[in-house]
Amino acid sequence: MPNDRGEHKDSPLRTAPSVRFTLRQKQNGEDPLEFEDEGLREVYSPFWSDLPHSDIFCCISPDILHQLHKGVFKDHFVKWCSDIVGETTIDDCFRAMSTHPELRHFKKGISSVSQWTGKEHKEMQKVYLGVLAGAVPAKVLTAARGFLDFVYYAQYQSHTIETLHRMQESLDLFHANKDAFVDLSIRDHFNIPKLHSMRHYITSIQSLGSVDGLNSEGPEQLHIDYVKKGYRASNKNDYVPQMAKWLQHQEAIDLRTVYLRWCAELPPHDETDSSDKDVTDEEDD
Incomplete structure (x- = not known):
């Protein structure tokens, strides 16, 4: 219903x-x-x-980028936690996180960022549990752990019965503790379509394979290559024909690059004249 x-x-x-x-x-x-x-x-x-x-x-399959990274995590979960302790506290926790070569350090926090990409959502998720530790009630922290574990299991490129079982346990853990947001007057309900979609991930993996092969994050990159770059190359006035011309030029360059690469992989040309070879063969006979 x-x-x-x-x-x-x-x-x-x-x-x-x-x-x-x-x-x-x-x-x-x-x-x-x-x-x-x-x-x-x-x-x-x-x-x-x-x-x-x-x-x-x-035909309705999971979409990690829009349903989990941008959907439940950024548009909902981060907002709920910020409403609990305030954006200033969340920013202070991000700034206080220790630096690490493989982790992004949000030295200015996250409240001042106007546009987020899927890559930044992933970088936030790596440290978000540490950001919340000590700042939110224990039940909220447990719900965060369940949700983030679910997100990471969903990104597996291959699954076993064990990983799907742990994925289900993570979802159960989140739902068992999500009422903490109701108790804190942050939410009245969780009737959110993207949140509901998480229930279908496991059955979809069992029937269609890992969600990594269904993710729209790859095609999203085409927005940069085919739209944003073309727009930047225009004079911003009547830009659609200019973008089309720019794409034609890029495709021509790409085709030439592929041709030159193909030529470079050809074996060296034999300069021996075939007619001379035929004469030599006749003399030998």
Whole structure:
């Protein structure tokens, strides 16, 4: 049910045949309860209804970048913790963290950063549990540990029964302690779609493979290569044609680079004339 998306419990999954049946009932003038309960709309012939060998509800796969890094972590969890102790305290904790060659030191805190990337979200997650230690109640810290463990297990490139079991334990730990935010008057509910999506990660891994292969973080890089760089190369006035021309030039350069690399890998050219070789062979005969 839409109001139960924040609950840590299993619900029956939707299927294409059942939804089509509900839509036909509504189209025929009936008033099925499932139409309102499932939040359907009067689109009686959805694009997926006649697709063979497919199930639209199996096409919705996890997305670590938007659901976990940017979604639950940055847009929700960080905000909840900042509301508990204040942004100033969080910034002070970030500044007080010890430096390490493999960890980013947020020497100015995080409240002044206006735009975040997936890389920065990951760098925050590496030290965030240490930032919260001693600053938030124990139950909030435990919820943070459960959530962050879940995020790290979700990023595994391969899984075993053991890793999936630990992933489920991490999710259970988070949900067992998330009520701390309600007790502190930070949240009234957890009816958050991106939070609910975490319940489907394990079954998705079992059916589709590791989430690392479904992540949109790779294609997001194309925004930089094909949009942002092209815009910066324009004069910012009527920039779309300029961006298209810039991309054409880049593709031409890339093709030439590939051709030159191919030429460099060719074996050395034999300058011996083939006709002379034929004459020598005849004399030998």
